[in-house]
Amino acid sequence: MALEAELSCPVCTDLFSDPVLLSCGHSFCRQCINAHWTSSSSRNCPVCRQVSPQEPVSNLSLRNTCESYLREKNKKEEKDGEHECLIHGEKIELFCQNDEEAICATCKEHEHRWHQTQPLHQAVRQRKGKLKAVLRPTENMLLSLRNGAAQDAKISKYNQSQAQRTEKRIREEFKKLQQFLKKEEESRIAALNEEEKEKSGQMKKKMDVLSDRVREVEERMKDDDITFLQNYNGIMNRARYTLPDSELSLEALIDVSKHMGNLKYQVWEKMKDICPYYPVILNPNTASSDVSMSNDLTSVTSCVNRQDEPNPIPLHRSRMVLGSAGYGSGVHTWDIEVGKSRHWSLGVCFGSVDRSIVQILNPANPCSWGLRRNGDLYSFLNTQINFGMMEHPQVVRIKLEDCYDKKRGWWRNVSYFNADCNCLLATTSQLPTGMELFPFVIPEKRSGPLRVVPAKVTLKIEQVEEDRSFLERHRVLMILSVVLLFLVLCAFAYRLIY
Template sequence: MALEAELSCPVCTELFSDPVLLSCSHSFCRQCINDHWTSSRTRTCPVCRQVSPQEPVSNLSLRNTCESYQREKNTKKEEYGGHDCPIHGEKIELFCQTDEEAICGTCKDYEHRWHKIQPLHQAVRQRKGKLKAALRPTENMLLSLRNGAAQDAKISKYNQSQAQQTERRIREEFKKLQQFLKKEEECRVAALNEEEKEKSVQMKKKMDLLSDRLQEVEERMKDDDVTFLQNYNDIMNRARYTPLDSDQSLEALIDVSKHLGNLKYQVWEKMKEICPYYPVILNPNTASSDVSMSNDLTSVTSCVKQQNEPNPLPLLRSRMVLGSVGYGSGVHTWDIEVGNSRHWSIGVCFGSVEKSIVQMLNPANPCLWGLRRNGDMYSFLNTQINFVMTKHPRVVRMKLEDCHDKKGGWWRNVSYFDADCNCLLAVTSQLPTGMELFPYVIPEKRSGPLRVVPAKVTLKIGQVEEDSSFLKRHRVLILLVVLIFLVLCVFLHRLIY
């Protein structure tokens, strides 16, 4: 503290003890200045080196100030860090294990008479031992992290690998977009230059036509007088006809609106071909090491060779790969292309990726629903029902929607369709509500890839909507509202008139 520094001796750097004042006005502890003069054999000031021929005099004011400061410091120490009982004023030397409280001897005889008591130093020793034991796992974990042997270290290494791969893929995708935009820019500039060239060619043709007309009239004017007069009217008509004036219009100018009008929207329309929208994005963190996933996270296939960097936190023992987003209430539709694969499973399940809790694949698991194909046989994962299909679908459309009965009960259904003909294949009903359901796919052994099919999208007021419009999806509700409105209007008209 600044005050304590001012009240400290320059030699010993402690609070002044019996301070004395030299003729140069500097103060020191009496013992400190005597020792200094004895060792140096000169009577100079340790601060300014000035000689002090007179004996130093006591600095009473400074001594009183130092003593007051020391008393105040001791008082604060007793108030905030002392070890006297605040009730009895005795020294605290005991610890009550019953109340977990430090006490004095009088407290033991009265307030804590029947409690379990132990010496204070013993309680401190025991609890420090417990703290050290509690810190030992943390110390071991820190040592393992520093040595790179702990699970967290493996996770950190895996995160670095994920970040590098993801960054590389991001740059690749943006490179594709940049190449597309560059090519589109060149095409549109070329179209503009081509139009400008066509306009120039048309203008040159008209100029050549006029030049020929002028040359023709000038040549006819060189005829002999009789011939000139005989052909005068015809020459005059040809001289008066100027096709440039008669044909001139806005078409002679560059159609700027064709090149700039809705330019960004037109480019976006073309970009949809290389920028598909997928209703389901698979979560690579839920994939096991024997599953290969595409760079755009929409296709998975079973692989024999494991990945170079296995997931240090495998959530599933099976090949199940979850979607990155769970679905709550409402209607949700997505298509899975299974192709000619004869072994696959698709469906929905309860799961919480954030808490690393996912239901294991089990046909009897009540929290997992789906459709499985095994050769020519099909089955539901949570039942023992097997069935066959006359036509094997190449693309399966899944529809998750809310349903209710006449008693007001709510549940969810999952319907499976053949997307090529929109024919219903199977329905899993009575799914519970209240929790999100995550889509999943399982590429079985010897199966082909399972791929999420991109959805058709339209741009409307800055929002991405599915191909089915709002009017189509809610036409019954809209008709009902309109009918109720008309009935109310008729009722009010009769009531008023």
């Protein structure tokens, strides 16, 4: 690279092309120096700025040197493009089929004498053909995706539609929140202005009273001398009158704490009415085409056909709709409002290992447990035993909990209650543990909407207790006392024995 730099023109920084020599001794490409002189309108050297009155002469020696360097460089590049055998230094032109290795002619005569070989270009052509054959299905799939004919393309289009609908709903929900906050802000500012107006009115009223008194005294002072002196004491008493201290208390000021105290919390309490918390959120991707779901994903009903674009993923034939999250260990409770509907199914089911929707959503699956109502009769899923109820619930409470005993170990129960009176309706026992259970609802053809009931949210305010109980404060002392008493008793027993 250092030699190439020496053989490069200072103007274009490339190898000299038709180099010429100036009177100052510097060389340039003929085209480069002519262009420089044309643009600068003076015949100076671009390097040393010395004027060259004479025409530049060809630098034959430099031109020959550049041409030789260029030839050697091209030969080296051609040689580098060929792979040589690391053992014999010869050009690799063969391919050993036994060892799957590219070799040279000398390798063929010695190390690979008894192996099957073929020309290198032929081996490359065969293997490229195999790769093209393997790649052809991928190319066909890519073509289908580009044309929108493949299933993945339909899913992509459906995702775009879902994103647009969801974005619209998000904006609508936030618009409601913004309207609520704006209304609450205006209401509180109006209350503040009303109080300020009331306080200002009271102050103005007091000022009017005092102003009338001052004016009255001044008018009395204009009386004739005899009258003034006769009424002097009364005028003096009127002049000395001031407002009682009670009328100049803190109540005359704006009650800022009433407007700002726990402001965010108070607004949050009001927002609970428009921002309910639902313990179960339904998954719209698990709903079949004949099930309609509310925008907040908490209510489903049977319909002829949904208005939304159909889901491109093949689903189950039943109307089972799953919750968006499963429940592990612990106690979990949620309420489903069934109203006066006479046909519905509620319960829980396992999610499969690979989360395949088709495997999950099957009420006949032994990994599904639920309670079904069909008219006036009730039954458990996967059973043919029917039973009746004294009172039909309008809100069903489902409770999933862990149970344990020494003989059977751990298992899970799912119980169904009439939420209005918290009366037990039925229980399914011996559900396996170790996997999440997903809530589900099934709106039958003749049923009304099934709706998740919002849970009551309470804020627990924790206070730090400075005074702990006696046991907590003296635990260490009590332990030391017991140990000391034990040692004293041991020593006393030892003396009695010996």
